[in-house]
Amino acid sequence: MDEKEEVAASDHIGDVCEGLMDTLESVAHGKGETLTGLGTGFEDLDYLTRGLEPGTLTVVASRPAMGRTTFLSDICRHNAIKNNIPTLVFTLEENRQSFTRRVVAAEARVPIHHMRAGTMTDEDWTRLGRRLPVVLESPLFIRDTARVDMRLIQLETATMMEKRDVRLVCIDGVQDIRPEKRSDLREREVGDVVRDLKTMARELDIPVVVTSHLNRSPEYRPDKIPRLDDLRESGAITFASDTLIMLHREDAYEKESPRAGEADLIVAKHRHGPAATVMVAHQGHYGRFVDMAQP
Structure with a gap:
């Protein structure tokens, strides 16, 4: 032949x-x-999507202070720390020290504000000492380059796949990635970046998860619930993504909400299955989301 x-x-x-x-x-x-892909750590979400499949692009979008970086770090923790899956994260909205503190606080169940203020209790130190060795041994690799473009992301990802067998790439801040070709239209630039990310996922056959901003439209609605057309700067995100999850918390707008401590993962687009809303618990003091039944 x-x-x-x-x-x-x-x-x-x-x-x-x-x-x-x-x-x-x-x-x-x-x-x-x-699962047909990597888990997210959220049982109902994984049941709906069957996990983060190789070659797919998942977008997590929200308004500011809803917790999209927290949610992304939860996915990283579940794979790298719990399941020992080499994970590469590009943290473009905060430095690696801040992201690492977020991961450690969530994993050890230490209030993140205690770590920031230097007011950790004896119990905090005990919990930290119990989980820190596990975190240190996990295959979680963090890049926090301030000025990053698609070429650098593609090169770094390919290198880490070869050297560290990376199987998951997470990027916090798709709007912060510079396209290879600059344009006068910001929407076109973001669109080019998203399409390049989807191409990278397919060519390297790995799942890619990115976070994105939403515009102000949800804040003008009575229920504040986001929609697909709220994606900031580029409708190309909707078309290129395989799964699009919008994060919403009622108590971010109404502190006395009867749903305080709850969050909705609105799966607004799911290329391989139905759209639905998954409810999870928000443990803001630890900087993490968990399944509703989890302590």
Whole structure:
């Protein structure tokens, strides 16, 4: 068989179907519980999406102070610390010290404001001492370059995949990535970046998770609930993403809300399944979200 025939055979639908049947049998054997991608750490969200699949782009969007960076760090913790999966995170909205403090506080269940103010209690130190060794040994790699463009992200990701076997890339702040080609239209620049991220995910066959801002539109609605057309600066985010999750908390607007301590993960777009809303608990003092039943 010559080279052309080998290429044609590898692309034949029969070969693809064999892989599909293996996946279907695996899911059926697991009675619907088997993930087809990496977990997020949130049971209901993983049940809905089947996890973060290789080659996909997941966007987490919200208004400021809703907790999108916290949610992203939760995904990183679940994979790198709990499951020992090499994870690369580009933190473009804060430095690596701040992101690391966020991760450690959430993992050790130490109030993050205690760490910032230097007022940690004896119990805080005990909890920190118990979990810190686990954090230190985890394959979580943090990049906080102030001025980053797509070429650098692609190069760094490819390098870390080769050297550290990275299997998940998380980026906090898609609007902070500079495109390879500058434009007078900001919307076009963001659109180019998002499309490049999706291409990177497919070419490297890994899941990519990014955070994005929403515009002010939700604040002018009575219920404050975000919608797809609230994505700031670029509708291309909607089209390029495989999964788009909007983070919303009622108590961010109304402190005395009966839903204080709760958050909605609004899966507004899901290329491979239904859209739905997943409710989780917000433990703001620890800087983390958890499943509702989790202590």
